[in-house]
Amino acid sequence: MTTGPTILIAGLGDLGGVCLELLARERWPGRIVAGSRHLARTGARVNLARLGAMAQGYRPSIEAVSLDLDDEDATAELLDRLSPDIVLTTAARQSWWTPEQLPPAPRAKLAAAGFGVWLPIHLVLSLKLMRAVRAAGSATRVLIAPFPDVANCVLARLGLEPTAGVGNLDEIVPKIASLAAARLGVAVDAVDVSLVAHHALETHVFEPTAGPMPPYFLRIVYAGTDVTGTVDGDALLRHPYPLPPGPAIHFLTSGSAVRLMRALVDADTRLHAPGPEGLPGGYPVLAGPGGVRVAPIDGLSREAAIDINERSHAFDGIEAIEADGTVVFRPEPAGIMARELGYRCDRLPPSEIAPRADELLTRFRAYADRYGNGVD
Ligand SMILES: NC(=O)c1ccc[n+]([C@@H]2O[C@H](COP(=O)([O-])OP(=O)(O)OC[C@H]3O[C@@H](n4cnc5c(N)ncnc54)[C@H](OP(=O)(O)O)[C@@H]3O)[C@@H](O)[C@H]2O)c1
Known part of the structure; x- marks a missing residue:
């Protein structure tokens, strides 16, 4: 038992x-x-x-x-x-x-x-x-x-x-906490990070990248004082921090997932999570037996946080998510997929999610085969 x-x-x-x-x-x-x-x-x-x-x-x-x-x-x-x-x-x-x-x-x-x-x-x-x-x-x-x-x-x-x-922005937070603590010369647990960010930010955070970054909000607090400027939080966010390529990073995602699961059955804990309350992007959250809610963020209203993540969708190639759940894609990425895979999808109504998934997978596998790459 x-x-x-x-x-x-x-x-x-x-x-x-x-x-x-x-x-x-x-x-x-x-x-x-x-x-x-x-x-x-x-x-x-x-x-x-x-x-x-x-x-x-x-x-x-x-x-x-x-x-x-x-x-x-x-x-x-x-x-x-x-x-x-x-x-x-x-x-x-x-x-x-x-x-x-x-x-x-x-x-x-x-x-x-x-x-x-x-x-x-x-x-x-x-x-x-x-x-x-x-x-x-x-x-x-x-x-x-x-x-x-x-x-x-x-x-x-x-x-x-x-x-x-799970994961995504919660994979960035430990990096910032670790670098900020090192810069301040204090223990990691003494540093409190609040981050509002979308999945689209993650590609800019571990390796140097060109091109515009999605918007985000970052606040780093030590001993009750906002030290974001002191430690140059924006530079820390972009500071190169190489990770192994491919699925090895799933240890990072899994760490995030396990801590969130533990909070759900334990006591209210301030963490970070993507997609709470069906919202776009990720936020500081309060996670506990009552569920996962966006936490109050010093220096940023809830509306402003949601707006940051709404605007970030575009950096992942998404123009809008309509009231009925239809996803509208941006023309450039949709065009690349049409040219490369023969997969043309400008709008994804909910009723087409399953057939589009099948079509995309079939076309991608044919594309990979053309390059002699037996991905499965
Ligand atoms: N949020 C984050 O931070 C984060 C981080 C990493 C990955 N991800 C995402 O997490 C997902 C999983 O990643 P992964 O690398 O583990 O992919 P993966 O190795 O391909 O695993 C996906 C699994 O889904 C299973 N599956 C497929 N169809 C199924 C069905 N009808 N019923 C039950 N299971 C089914 C497959 O199992 P079988 O074919 O063996 O049945 C497969 O093993 C992906 O969407 C990935 O992009 C998110």
Whole structure:
């Protein structure tokens, strides 16, 4: 008999696998369930996480279950049976790093289109999950890993608001805290960072980049005093901080996800998260058993914070998200995808999310094959 909250990880790819390993080394979860379409493979990952955690002195309760998010009825039944306290979805038709595996020339062409054009392949399974959550009448908290800065806005417009997202701006905050503490010569915990920023900012933060930066708000406080200017917070934000390429950074995302999950079952904690309250971009938040809300930000109104992130959508290639959840893409990125992949999508009404995800994936795979790149 286990006590403590039940966590369901939906989709066990690279990010889900790292989240599983980190969760297995936490003492607060009662039961961790990893759900995937491939039970044998997931069972082996679960065994590895269990034994690794045990070798480290933990005694996690972890199990694997069959989960195909395309089957909404079966997902609703599973939610009903497990009654999870938290669902973390890391399921997507394809990850952010797959196009980065292309040879340099086509990779650069697609990179110029930005990230927003890939929205359907990141959004479609979260949409299906949220429909299943509603169908099950489940009160579970749902955290979205795939592109929450935009996905959560669309889901909210459809009446399917998840609790929040994970990662993204919360991957920038530790970098700033670490550099600011070093500059001040104080402990990291003595430095308090407040950041309002969109997913689109992240590409400018770890490696030097050309081109305009999205707007953001940054405030660094030490010993009750605003030291943002003293430590030159804007320079710290852009200070090169190389990270390994590809999915290795999922340890960073997973750290963010695990801390947010812990707060949801513990006590109100001031953290950062993308997509709270179905809002665009990311914010300082208060996360606790009551949910995740945007926290008050000294020096910035809630409206101004939302405006920063609304304006940032354009830097991810998104012109607007309309009241009915239709996403309007900017002409330049839509044009690149049309030229390169033969995929023309200027508007994405909610009813087209699933077929567009299939089309984009098919066209991308054909494109990758042309370059002799067997990405899968
Ligand atoms: N918020 C952040 O900071 C952040 C950071 C990193 C990644 N991400 C995003 O998180 C997502 C996952 O990234 P990743 O690198 O882990 O991708 P990945 O390795 O491709 O994993 C995605 C998983 O989704 C699963 N999946 C696909 N269709 C499914 C279905 N119908 N039902 C259940 N599961 C299904 C796949 O599992 P099977 O094919 O094995 O069933 C696959 O393993 C992507 O959208 C990525 O861009 C977000």
